[in-house]
Amino acid sequence: MKQLIILSFLVLSLISCKNDQNSSQEEEVVIKEIEQEPLADGEEIFRGEFIYYDDTAVLNTSRELYAVKVDDKMRELVDVAKAIKKSEYDMANVVIHGTLGPNPRHLETGDAWEEMITITKIIEVSPAKSANVITTGKTLDIKEVK
Template identity: 40%
Template structure:
């Protein structure tokens, strides 16, 4: 009987630790997706969300990929400004860059194709080159 109780105790401890580790990882991923700049100002109450992720603009389509979600980006003046900042950091037109932006997230209209959510960029905070080790691209020769 003692062996059964000890065995059940050990199993309970291990399964409890596993769930805690998963929750910690989920919290880190969500924290990376939506970034808090650290300063509480009037900006924080303007309804905009700060997002950090990989950005690409190619052939009249723009995408922002965060660790937990993929957003279509509304093509407007701010997007073209972001593209001007990102262009020198790209080796090829299909390369992604890491960006931190603030914008409005909205669901896409049902009449349009694309990702379920889209972001309208209102402020560009940071644009940086993607780490070459993270840029897993398969290139096909012709």
């Protein structure tokens, strides 16, 4: 009787492992299809941390900071990002298609990012994995900081 129970557990564990491998292969296929999607002329794929605050949108990639054009697509991205943010200052990891051009504000005043992204398609939005804010739980007086 013990052998029958042990044998049945072995069979069940093998079957469950086989299903896990198939599901992970399906996920890889979906990711590859998204990456292989053709881009229109002038479009690029951008990956980075997105934040929108006080009528200013910024995308922080691993290489560069870009201004993001405030339009309907950007507002759609803000609405999706709000659902996953814990506070209004949190960033969201995004993958977007967009076109890159000069930033009109930088051309006028010289105090903004040189390039601006115009979002054409939102591919993925996820919570930022880490925050640059450290919480200690202690309130410091300015005199204590040296």
